[in-house]
Amino acid sequence: MSALPQLKDFDKFSVVHGFIPDFGATSLAASASVKRIKAGETLYVEGDDAPFCYQMISGVAKEYNTLEDGRRQVADFYGVGELFGISELTEQLHTAEAITDCAVRCFPREKFLRAVETNPVLSHRFVGALMTRLHRSRERMVMLGRMNAVQRTASFLLRLAEEQEKATDIQFLMSRQDIADHLGLTIETVCRTLTELKKKGLILMPVARLFSILDEEGLEGIAHGAAGLR
Amino acid sequence: MSALPQLKDFDKFSVVHGFIPDFGATSLAASASVKRIKAGETLYVEGDDAPFCYQMISGVAKEYNTLEDGRRQVADFYGVGELFGISELTEQLHTAEAITDCAVRCFPREKFLRAVETNPVLSHRFVGALMTRLHRSRERMVMLGRMNAVQRTASFLLRLAEEQEKATDIQFLMSRQDIADHLGLTIETVCRTLTELKKKGLILMPVARLFSILDEEGLEGIAHGAAGLR
């Protein structure tokens, strides 16, 4: 029924096996530069000219859009190996901001796109990355459009666990506000929901930025719409 | 019923408007076949094997995901010329269902991807299509995550107007349920919101499946979060 196959596995596999985004190991490497930014700094802002596209070398960043009234929607978080900041326009459509200190590889946009078009291996990798990204944003549309607060939160926790490949001592690298802006909720609702999951014994959260999953099936049940807890 | 170009119009249409990515005019043309499906039939179902990817020749289809409890999220609507049903997996991630009778060009998936990788022109078009798609789904994340019912509806109406390139006698090709499933609302909320826009004199809606925009700035103001009407 539901259960969009998780692409996380694929991403991880690809990064580890150099099968995706080893965009640095080609002719592109020469024209790429490395930039370091501190936590909280922006790499680019919505509407900026977009002379580069980026690959995360270390650290985590968030990519978001801002509405007139200041509300934000965090489209995605990018970790090591991930490619971001590319669009068909020469203008950035989002704002990217470092969550932790980051090092990013910067590829000149035009050169990058040209290389992709003419190099079958690169093309394969890039198209794969784009499709993965698309798949991910589709999953998030389902979450935002059709899940309630508990479901959104539960599935987010499971995603973090999967990304960090563990079930205990999983880190929240982002703030509650970032989580809220990603899940389409308010910060208060995120807090309340986490507390609820804690009270029901599904997770452990000794401090705000760290949690462990106590009942994975339970969490999955909730994420996938089990009644009872909603 | 449907005012979309029918199959007979397609040749003329695609020739005149070069805007359709002409995936058919290459070596791929030979291996592509055309399939016709009736309104309401599915082209593929989530989880199916995905031997093909598709380009709409005539008609309109919707692509959606279903949750355990039957709730649906319509990710996108596809009209003439659009490419859909491609992912990096050999399995369909969504369900595609015809809204009107449709004719679709079917490309064998593997052959298609191979052609894209090795042909710079095709690669350029395909990458462009993917990036556009990605951009679109990002916009929808903002809508689903951070807009209220009136804003979602107003921006949807503006989108339809833009797609159909007119401000009067714009058709709803899809049902209220489809709209609701796309906007992440219930059918009742969509109705109420449309009625509200009508009462405020922003749109005209003589019959359920047809509307005209009376006050475009007003609608845009609402879509972009103007206070007053919310």
Add this chain to the structure above:
DNA sequence: CGTTGTTTTGAGTTTTCTCAACATGTGTGG
């Protein structure tokens, strides 16, 4: 230790949803 920023909890309000009834349309067979 105070200061500042982040997270959590509480109380009351607003929005959207649910359930139910009613209206409008469309299509079919008599």
Add this chain to the structure above:
DNA sequence: CCACACATGTTGAGAAAACTCAAAACAACG
């Protein structure tokens, strides 16, 4: 062409979910 059945769309009333505003608890940091 009418009558009936069935699908689709609209409206209303009350319930539920999430939001807002406000305050308190907790952490991090100089």
